[in-house]
Amino acid sequence: MPKARRRSTHSSSRFEDMALPSELLRVLAEQGFERAFEIQEAILPDALAGRDVLARAETGSGKTLAFALAMTARFRGRKVHRMRPLGVVLVPTRELAAQVVDTIHPFARAVGVRAQLVAGGMNIEKQAEALNKGVEIIVATPGRLLDLASREALFLDFVESTVIDEADHMADLGFLPQVEQILAATPMGTQKMLFSATLDGQVEEITDRFLVDPIEHETTPVTAAVATMDHHVLAINPKQKRQITAQLAAREGRTLIFTRTQLGAERVAQELVEVGVPAAALHGNKQQGLRTNVLAGFRAGAYPVLVATDVAARGLHIDDITMVIHADPSDDVKEYVHRSGRTARAGAAGVVVTLALPHQVKSTRSVLEGAAVQAQWEEVEHAGEEVLARLGGRRPAGEMAEDPAKTKYKGAPRKLRLKGAHGANESRALERRLNEERRAAWDEETSSREGGRGRSQGGRSAEGRTGSQRSAQGRPARVGSGAGKTEEGQGRGRQSRGAGQGRSAGQGRSQSSRGEDQGRARQGRPSVSGRGMSSARRRSR
CATH class of the missing domain: 3.40.50.300 (P-loop containing nucleotide triphosphate hydrolases)
Incomplete structure (x- = not known):
């Protein structure tokens, strides 16, 4: 009772x-x-x-x-x-x-x-x-x-x-x-x-x-306070998420970024440091002395961006946080409310931005409805769009900043050791920039190649890949180099080994070459287009 x-x-x-x-x-x-x-x-x-x-x-x-x-x-x-x-x-x-x-x-x-x-x-x-x-x-x-x-x-x-x-x-x-x-x-x-x-x-x-x-x-109630904030949801291109996050983090003012995982918090903080935005990570797997040091520096204004898991969503009071970014959207109304509540405290103004990938849009809408929040939705394909500028976003310097996690601040434990602390470094920053350039070139090449293959597919399908042939192989016809190699491999196999054996061997080689091409695409570099052909020639000799 x-x-x-x-x-x-x-x-x-x-x-x-x-x-x-x-x-x-x-x-x-x-x-x-x-x-x-x-x-x-x-x-x-x-x-x-x-x-x-x-x-x-x-x-x-x-x-x-x-x-x-x-x-x-x-x-x-x-x-x-x-x-x-x-x-x-x-x-x-x-x-x-x-x-x-x-x-x-x-x-x-x-x-x-x-x-x-x-x-x-x-x-x-x-x-x-x-x-x-x-x-x-x-x-x-x-x-x-x-x-x-x-x-x-x-x-x-x-x-x-x-x-x-x-x-x-x-x-x-x-x-x-x-x-x-x-x-x-x-x-x-x-x-x-x-x-x-x-x-x-x-x-x-x-x-x-x-x-x-x-x-x-x-x-x-908390929901009433959150409803008074300025809420934005950016439906973003997955390939541009890191650049968009960096542009928002480079704004003026103190920013708190939330991620779903501890590894995600460390990764985002290091990526920001590498492009010139001082940032440090806070999560439950960090040694207590390091956590205390990171919070002391952020509270003192020594660096502008803190990247955290939900360990920072409850109870922590840090003055003058003017923007909260949900880099990984919350799937729980209560957590969204408490994350967002780190800004606009004690009557101050605050902005809350959620970065939603295509598969997260539906759940994000549901969370916002549960929190009784009216948010402004925008689609963002590339970093540098006008909506980011309206939110205060700026292009990062591009040169590596000093890592805040490697500095000791007032209020940290006296015996805190930072010499062996892991964080961002120049070699990783350079490697990441080179990978970005390779990936951009590879995406551009892939886009133009797929356009050409799309135009030529009509002729190939008319020459003889029937529905029954595709069914016999156990998968639909593919647009691109894989389908072409399969036909080529089958033809060379019939010439060298006979019709029955040549087809199975050709299919096996084409599947291997297709797997190699896909692996190279994931690594951000072009595949070796003649591998299947040269292998067939070596075997026929």
Whole structure:
């Protein structure tokens, strides 16, 4: 039976009108915050009073600042205990955990409170050592928190406030059983605050089991915020995808590009660097220190383009991203919404561009309809078209840029080693440019050759490739060199070996030569047109 939920009646838009310590108000003023965002205005009075809070809020709405202020205000002047924190914040990813800690730190220092990051992919011994000294607040991913608890380096019996952030994303990643285990280990009746974009399914079960008489808050839905952005879908020529991506990435301003796979993120980032656009990749398979370094550089504005998988789609707040590019379109409405939500944050303007290949057009339309988005559709055959210029696209420099992934930025781990880091290099850039030239020449030659063969096919079909002959070979007649070689091979086979044997041998040789030609076409170089003929001559001799 679901618990009754009350909606808060508090309303105060200025931080100074809330029950916040003067130290926190001073830090807010230094950071330029005077008025609370909608979710902060709703949550803070109840959070400061120690009530359970259930909030449905979009990412980027300011909820992190809300619970950071509440926890640091509540724990100001409290006695710290070894291995026993007073507050726990659970988040789904390491990047989000690091971001939350960065948000909390200035307020925690102002009131003499310590906050510690507890996440996988980092040195667990150092984390255990920090907990042993005593901290008031830990920001943790569920798996690492349970690892420390199993080592008896962490105990939850003194916890007074627990925050579950991005609960719906936790459910998508399969973390909710671990979250339940953690909540069951915290004292009953202590404050629980749960934040989620959706409040159904497993999230609903956690709410009913662990939150006591929660006060529910809801801000503007994510889909409404995404609908206010400027959305474009470019139905592109597959052969021009890399050039179109590079032209959009070379625009002025900060750009975030999403790919489907980790390898895709690395490949796109390297290709951009090779044509003169500084870009770095962020994905879950990257070492944690490198991920931290990449984010630090992008946040600081050291380079303009970040290429990421969906690891960056949730929770991460990076200022002034003016364009999001779906290089690989999302096939899920929720992911499209969260990817797109990295731009147009806090009322700023933003543009979202989806690059759809022919086979992705139908699914992209379905996703946009599900997100209630009205997008402008354009067909783009070549890089350099007017629509790209209207979106701010520019032709890249063409010369290799300095690889951002090989530079250490402020905020990166002190012992970060970048000497052996893989990335773009000059030799690969040169090879790629040469391959582009070969491919362009080969495409042009193939196009003209196919045009000539198309004009001559009528005569060949009239001379004797009947339907029954094609059926006997088990495949339809082909337009191009393969069909011609088959007939030629059959004729030479009959001359040298006899009618029956010559046909099978000729067919075998023609299939081999056709396979070689197709392989060479895939490699971007012309085939050796006389191979089948010269082979038949050698055998007849």
